[in-house]
Amino acid sequence: MKRSLGLLLSLLLIIGVGIAIYLSVQEQMGNRSKITVHGLIGSEKEEFFKDPRVLAALQRLGLTVQVEKAGSRQIATSFDLKLYDFVFTAGMPAAEKIRRDRHLNQFYTPFFTPMTIASWQPIVRLLVNNGMAEDRGGILFFKMAPFLDAVKAQRRWKELADNHDYAVSKNILITSTDVRKSNSAAMYLALASFVANGDNVVQSDADIDRVMPLLEGLFLRQGFTESSTEYPFEDYLVMGMGKSPLIMIYEAQFLHRAAAGDGGITSDMVLLYPEPTLYTKHVLLPLNEAGARLGEALTNDPELQRLAVEHGFRNQNIAYFREFTRQHHITAADTLTNVIDAPSYEVLERMIQRIEQRY
Amino acid sequence: MSTQGGFKLGGLLGVLCLTLLTVGCGQQAANTLTVLAGSELEDLKPLLPEIQAGAGLNLELRYSGSLDGAERLVAGEAVDLAWFSHGKYLSLLQGNRVISQEKIMLSPVVLGVKESKARAWGWVDNPNLTWRDIAAKAGSGELRYAMTNPASSNSGFTALVGVSAALSAGGDASQPETLDQTALKNFFKGQTLIAGSSGWLAERYIAESDHLDGMINYESVLMELNRDGKLQEKLYLVYPKEGIITADYPLMLINADKREAYQKLVDFLRSPGFQQKLMEQTLRRPVIPQVKLSADFPKQLLVELPFPNSLEAVDRLLFSYLDEQRIPSHPFFVLDISGSMAGDRLNQLKTVFNNLTGMDQSLTGQFARFREREQVTVITFNDEVQPQRDFQITDPKTQSQDMMQLREYVNGLNARGATAIFSALKRAYGLAAQARQNDPQRYYSIVLMSDGENNAGISQNDFLAYYRSLPEAVRRIRTFTVLFGEADTATMTALANATGGRVFDSRKVSLSQAFKQIRGYQ
Known part of the structure; x- marks a missing residue:
């Protein structure tokens, strides 16, 4: 009796330990594969992270991602990054600023998108007639040099020749975001600075002194500008060409909307490629291992790479992009040749500071 | 290895928080949002039950004038959200505490003129009508209109910024030295009824329209007066050629802890179904392209004038109005x-x-x-x-x-x-x-x-x-x-x-x- 009780107790103990080990291993494995990752993103990637297909693909890899959005340049200055696992900004300069300020080394660039200009059929006709835009094989190119000349001369829309549709007394300007807060405006500054500097990347203080008087006007004369690229693009979708005839946006914003087929992009709306243009790389900076896991997933998982293209982004795989534009009957430049490099981080910062002082 | 442990602890804490939220304070604190709202949003009161049910939240609205509200936010008043007809002035203020903002609806600030006058002056369906023409009619005493005080109320403020931009040599209102003071003085000679709130202004206009010719207010307020048949004579809405400024009613997050609830509210307010209803009932324009503008709204091109980019420029406009331009x-x-x-x-x-x-x-x-x-x-x-x-x-x-x-x-x-x-x-x-x-x-x-x-x-x-x-x-x-x-x-x-x-x-x-x-x- 005594012995059988001892045996029973031993047996129970063994079973108990077994269950405990099993549960522990289960838990360990569960924790390893399933984590919640919390990050700050540029607003242009919000829809990507809200897409159920993206969420499912991430879940499959054990990742639940929670995001808050902010202007890419604001992320660098106004947030307590201790609260997050990653930041996902638009643009190398903003990423570089965060990297330096927060002493981070690792980064991922899972996708990129060229800077483009959203406009309207009647505006494009007007631009073509006045030598500021060109139709080459169905793709529309916006010529930065004559545009900057018009800005320099403070010309207004109503002063353009052959103007029947937009005889408005507003100044000829491209609507951008606030260059102090948002990457797309910084990219606009970068590409305008190249043209203003005689098709050379701005490098020296002398270059900066020479180009700034013109470049300041591109931003200051707009009046109030918003902090994030989704806002002017939203206005473009609902307020018509009276609000802004030309808006500096990411190509991805336009393509994604056009592919959605929800009536947001109408037949009147046109995408222009500035000449030259430059790419905005979307840079993910992991702040810990969880963030790094997300960076790996976005860079290497074929399904996530394909979904990024569905959201209008480009990546290493041009076949995805071609299939996407063909499938949705979207006219987009297949490859862009006239792509320039942004000035160095320091130079761009100095130019932005110059504008900041004028506010 | 140490980071692994860290994540594990984090996960555990997450579960704990979730449990606490659902069991404890969840229903009360997490689902109740205090909102400092502009008095121009009081017309949304009938829609509040639907908003609260739709977003699964309780809203406590405190109404305030716009400048007054901006001052209270900067002074640190404890509130979760702020919602005004526009947020540009606030965002130019230091220490404005705005974490996030989303536009909820649109309404340009325009002039409504009695139909008989608009016809007599050739303003009906006239695409070339300018603010300058309006200023001339006001200066000659023929156009007597109601408009709120720009230093107290957003509709008057928005109108002032727009008119200043239209009547300036530079095409925008950011350089006060280019303002056409003579035209502006003429324009404000017509301001026969001044008020501190757009709602009271509309009430007085209804009562006193026998000696007034028009009113400057939100398009939505003017269209509502016409629709509800409260006026002796309908108002013809004028969208001058130089352009107007549109109020975009941003809902602003002030308390970072309420981000999730804020997002729920924004998602509901911007959903196609609610946007459609908002347009039909309050005559404000939708902010999402899925909802198309109804036939009630004029289809013409709405040129949007630039808003100044610094507090200094805005303040100069206001002081110029108070010290020089107004009666x-x-x-x-x-x-x-x-x-x-x-x-x-x-x-x-x-x-x-x-x-x-x-x-x-x-x-x-x-x-x-x-x-x-x-x-x-x-x-x-x-x-x-x-x-x-x-x-x-x-x-x-x-x-x-x-x-x-x-x-x-x-x-x-x-x-x-x-x-x-x-x-x-x-x-x-x-x-x-x-x-x-x-x-x-x-x-x-x-x-x-x-x-x-x-x-x-x-x-x-x-x-x-x-x-x-x-x-x-x-x-x-x-x-x-x-x-x-x-x-x-x-x-x-x-x-x-x-x-x-x-x-x-x-x-x-x-x-x-x-x-x-x-x-x-x-």
Whole structure:
């Protein structure tokens, strides 16, 4: 009796330990594969992270991602990054600023998108007639040099020749975001600075002194500008060409909307490629291992790479992009040749500071 | 390995938090949002139950004027969200506390003109009509319109920024030196009814449209008046060629802890179903392309004018309006200095005038103070009406001779005796009638402040008989009454109603606050 009780107790103990080990291993494995990752993103990637297909693909890899959005340049200055696992900004300069300020080394660039200009059929006709835009094989190119000349001369829309549709007394300007807060405006500054500097990347203080008087006007004369690229693009979708005839946006914003087929992009709306243009790389900076896991997933998982293209982004795989534009009957430049490099981080910062002082 | 442990702990904490949320404070705290809302959003009240049910949240709305609201946010008022007709002024302020914002609906600020006038002036379906044409009609006295005070209310403020941009050489309002001051002065000659709130302005327009030709307000307010058949004559909405400025009603996150609830609310408000309803019921334009503009709205191109990019530029526009462009104001302050006012009450009254002569350096204070070109008459009363004092403000600086004299006078007042309210008010109308005859190009108004009941001089009926005997133009001078201490609410309300004025209850805010609000109506 005594012995059988001892045996029973031993047996129970063994079973108990077994269950405990099993549960522990289960838990360990569960924790390893399933984590919640919390990050700050540029607003242009919000829809990507809200897409159920993206969420499912991430879940499959054990990742639940929670995001808050902010202007890419604001992320660098106004947030307590201790609260997050990653930041996902638009643009190398903003990423570089965060990297330096927060002493981070690792980064991922899972996708990129060229800077483009959203406009309207009647505006494009007007631009073509006045030598500021060109139709080459169905793709529309916006010529930065004559545009900057018009800005320099403070010309207004109503002063353009052959103007029947937009005889408005507003100044000829491209609507951008606030260059102090948002990457797309910084990219606009970068590409305008190249043209203003005689098709050379701005490098020296002398270059900066020479180009700034013109470049300041591109931003200051707009009046109030918003902090994030989704806002002017939203206005473009609902307020018509009276609000802004030309808006500096990411190509991805336009393509994604056009592919959605929800009536947001109408037949009147046109995408222009500035000449030259430059790419905005979307840079993910992991702040810990969880963030790094997300960076790996976005860079290497074929399904996530394909979904990024569905959201209008480009990546290493041009076949995805071609299939996407063909499938949705979207006219987009297949490859862009006239792509320039942004000035160095320091130079761009100095130019932005110059504008900041004028506010 | 250590990071692994870290994640594990994080996950555990997450589960704990979730449990606490659902079991504990979840229903109450996490689902209730306090919202500091502009008074122009009061028309959404009927939709609130649906919004709360749709978003699964409780909303506690506190209404406020726009500048007042901005000041309260910067001062740190505890609130989860803010919602005004636009957020650009706020976002230019230092320390505005706005974490995130999303546009909820759109309504441009435009001019509504009586249809008969619009037709007679060739403004109907005229794509070439400009703000300059409107300024000319206002300058000649043919166009008399209602518009709120730009320093108190967003509709007036938005209109001022738009008109300034349209009437400037540079095509925007960011350089005050390029403003066409002559055209702007002409434009504001037509501002015949001034108010501190767009809702009250619309009410008064309905009551007084026989001597007004139009009103500047949100497109939604003007369209609603037309739709609801409240007007003797419909208003024709004018969208001048240079452009307009559109209010975009951003919902702003102030308390970071409420981000999730905020997002739920934004998602509901911007859902196609609710956007459609919002458009149909409140006649504001949708902010998502899935909802198409209904046939109620005009289809023409809406040119959007630029908004200034710095606080300095905006403030200069406001000061330029107050000091140079608007019709100069002549307020009559009828002040009770009876025995019951002695002590703290009289001191509060003195504070009011110290503030209005420049001692209040706050955001709202700097706009509420007496301005250049203003004529101020103070009439005090106790057993009988005391001799009035007139002050001409030529220099609005706090330490100027003009401001100091006014301060010294009020600081020297003593309280004693009885309360001859109606005799004093009769004196004010007599003086105002005289002043108006000598100088018709001023905006006249009367403020009556008392802390008790009439117990000396003429009676209420005597006064009303006298008031009715006055010429029509003088009867249009409004009396704004201030309830203070044991003021007779019924009498003060009746007086405000009889003269087209409004009652302000200082006991709910403070005497200074009530006077500041009244300044928006002068």
